[in-house]
Amino acid sequence: MKRILVVAVLLSIVIAPLGSFASAQEGDPILIGLQGPMTGDYAYEGQGFEKAVQLLVDQVNEEGGLLGRPVEIVIEDDAGDPTQSALVADRMVDSGVVAVIGAYNSTATEPASEIYAEEGILHITPSSTATRLTEKGFTQFFRVCFLDDRQALFAVMAMDEVLGAETIGILHDNSTYAQGLAEWTQVYAEEAGLEVAFFDAINPDDQDFTPILTNIGQAGLDAVYFTGYHAQGGLLLRQTAELGLDIQWMMGNASNNPEMVEIAGVAAAAGTFITTEPLPQDLEYPEAVEFVDAFIEAYDEPPASVWWLLAAEAFNVIAHAIEETGSTDTEVLAEYLHNDFADYPGLSGPIIGFDEKGDRLGTIHALYEINEEGVIAYYPEQPQPATEE
Amino acid sequence: METFLQQLINGLTIGGFYAVVALGYTMVYGVLKLINFAHGDMFMWGTLTGWALLTTVFASFTDMDVIAILAASVVVLAFIGVMGMTIERVAYRPLRSAGRLSPIISALGAAFALQAVARNVSDARWRTYPEGLLAELPNVQLTGRVSLSGLQVLMLVTCAAVMIGLYLFVQRTRVGTAMRAVSLDHDVSRLMGINVNRIISLVFFIGPALGGLAGLLIGIYYGSFNFTLGWVFGLKAFIAAILGGIGNIPGAVIGGFILGISETMVVAYGPDIGLADASAWKDAIAYVLLITILIARPTGILGETVAEKV
Numbered sequence: 001m002k003r004i005l006v007v008a009v010l011l012s013i014v015i016a017p018l019g020s021f022a023s024a025q026e027g028d029p030i031l032i033g034l035q036g037p038m039t040g041d042y043a044y045e046g047q048g049f050e051k052a053v054q055l056l057v058d059q060v061n062e063e064g065g066l067l068g069r070p071v072e073i074v075i076e077d078d079a080g081d082p083t084q085s086a087l088v089a090d091r092m093v094d095s096g097v098v099a100v101i102g103a104y105n106s107t108a109t110e111p112a113s114e115i116y117a118e119e120g121i122l123h124i125t126p127s128s129t130a131t132r133l134t135e136k137g138f139t140q141f142f143r144v145c146f147l148d149d150r151q152a153l154f155a156v157m158a159m160d161e162v163l164g165a166e167t168i169g170i171l172h173d174n175s176t177y178a179q180g181l182a183e184w185t186q187v188y189a190e191e192a193g194l195e196v197a198f199f200d201a202i203n204p205d206d207q208d209f210t211p212i213l214t215n216i217g218q219a220g221l222d223a224v225y226f227t228g229y230h231a232q233g234g235l236l237l238r239q240t241a242e243l244g245l246d247i248q249w250m251m252g253n254a255s256n257n258p259e260m261v262e263i264a265g266v267a268a269a270a271g272t273f274i275t276t277e278p279l280p281q282d283l284e285y286p287e288a289v290e291f292v293d294a295f296i297e298a299y300d301e302p303p304a305s306v307w308w309l310l311a312a313e314a315f316n317v318i319a320h321a322i323e324e325t326g327s328t329d330t331e332v333l334a335e336y337l338h339n340d341f342a343d344y345p346g347l348s349g350p351i352i353g354f355d356e357k358g359d360r361l362g363t364i365h366a367l368y369e370i371n372e373e374g375v376i377a378y379y380p381e382q383p384q385p386a387t388e389e
Numbered sequence: 390m391e392t393f394l395q396q397l398i399n400g401l402t403i404g405g406f407y408a409v410v411a412l413g414y415t416m417v418y419g420v421l422k423l424i425n426f427a428h429g430d431m432f433m434w435g436t437l438t439g440w441a442l443l444t445t446v447f448a449s450f451t452d453m454d455v456i457a458i459l460a461a462s463v464v465v466l467a468f469i470g471v472m473g474m475t476i477e478r479v480a481y482r483p484l485r486s487a488g489r490l491s492p493i494i495s496a497l498g499a500a501f502a503l504q505a506v507a508r509n510v511s512d513a514r515w516r517t518y519p520e521g522l523l524a525e526l527p528n529v530q531l532t533g534r535v536s537l538s539g540l541q542v543l544m545l546v547t548c549a550a551v552m553i554g555l556y557l558f559v560q561r562t563r564v565g566t567a568m569r570a571v572s573l574d575h576d577v578s579r580l581m582g583i584n585v586n587r588i589i590s591l592v593f594f595i596g597p598a599l600g601g602l603a604g605l606l607i608g609i610y611y612g613s614f615n616f617t618l619g620w621v622f623g624l625k626a627f628i629a630a631i632l633g634g635i636g637n638i639p640g641a642v643i644g645g646f647i648l649g650i651s652e653t654m655v656v657a658y659g660p661d662i663g664l665a666d667a668s669a670w671k672d673a674i675a676y677v678l679l680i681t682i683l684i685a686r687p688t689g690i691l692g693e694t695v696a697e698k699v
Binding site: 212244264266 | 402614
């Protein structure tokens, strides 16, 4: 943060004497904002954003920049906090960025998105999945992550294609997130012709789920999708084994946690499927492999979270749009992303395009399985992404 | 029918745990007319202590888990028992003549203190017992699809043994007679030569010790816990005690089983009577049942035989 400030100050000292007021087209850097939690609870993610985006900026600059101009990132810390986020957004606007990547959490993204929309600055979030963010009619707001309904679609495809299930059950825990995911799953399952023969919720304060497990066990289901969190997931798996029931479990991304295996016990957890955003090193696309290798070379560690990779993805999308349109004007860029941007080889897989709300089409989720050693491992057989409607 | 039997077993298991924890509430209420809100958290401390022992000191006993568990049980009984006596001495006895409200606030304070320490000790994370404890216990396949795990049998037998043992202790021994006397009248008991403070200390040893043992059993049975366990289970057990008639030992047991079985049956048969999300409704329905019973019998199911209070 400090280093960048110093660089910025130095740069302004160097550039100011050149007196080029109207030289936006000349050699001035293109400023791209990165807003994220550099401190606070999510600092781990925000700092990863910075590493990932800086890596690509350096690469772009080595190859001569965009439109012949160098690229520079402007980093602002919102600490994941909505109040700070609004202040950050104002500062971003003042600094003259052409586009902003961020924020990390939906709560922080929301107030900033209002300001960027008002000021007409292209805004892409790598990681905020709250549905309502794209419900406000903003024309220059996009996301490279996927909403929970995409995970639901993926889970249905996995149960349908990989498990060959015909009759399924869905179990949630009454939290907003889990219930949403469960309801979307029901919608897509019925669309896909699967029979949802069981749909119910647990109370996450409970310790004992044997009554509902007994019901599930008697319902004759091919697979059951649990959309809640890992602690209850672990208890469900353990008690399934305790009751001697034969239930094929599949869990949502809130259960993607080794602690679930610990709670369940390896024997009870083995054979359970998990739908989740893949870990960066499990992505097999050449662009992803290349990115992960470059990341390791630069920082001596692999990108730990898929959200880091998606921050890089957001930068690539912006850079690509600028190159293709030859413009840094938000309206032109947004128009391009909505209408002409298609089948781009993204780091997290091909980006089919963005819909009219700015949400990414397709799905990134992957199928994992808890193997015999209790490790959550990438499953060799993945459902094939459907050609998008 | 098979499903019903299976659900009955599930309900009995849950109810058994409620019942043992409810004993602690009911005993203390019997002698002091005090709702010991710290009881649920002492019970959770039993789980926590058991976890600490089985994952460290007794971790090397993995081949002899029966011995490890027996040793852990002894330590938990002693430790939680002494914890109960200490809390009584420090937080309740000085307030004994201060009316009824002050001790309740003090009890809540003790509960929060216990919970806060447990939170820090466990890093507020879910903690897990060693895997495969007592895994050699066979599952009993009753008929077709009804199964009763060895662990469930052990839990039920232990709960039953504790409850019967306690009942006999209170009814048939000299000390038990003294306890019943204290529960009737402190002053008259003192005139009869009973050391009332010592009896109260003993009650505060036995109740929490049994709660702690139940905590250890829950840890073994469910395999994992976090520091909020005492709050949830404690509340249910408290309700079980009221339901059965607080102050009454067989009442606490009956209340525990009624609550456990009725909760289970709501989840089991809720969907059949058109109740979606039966799990979410479970507590609401269980409490409506509680209120109904209390309206019909304000002192609880067995609450009227006042002379038998402990």
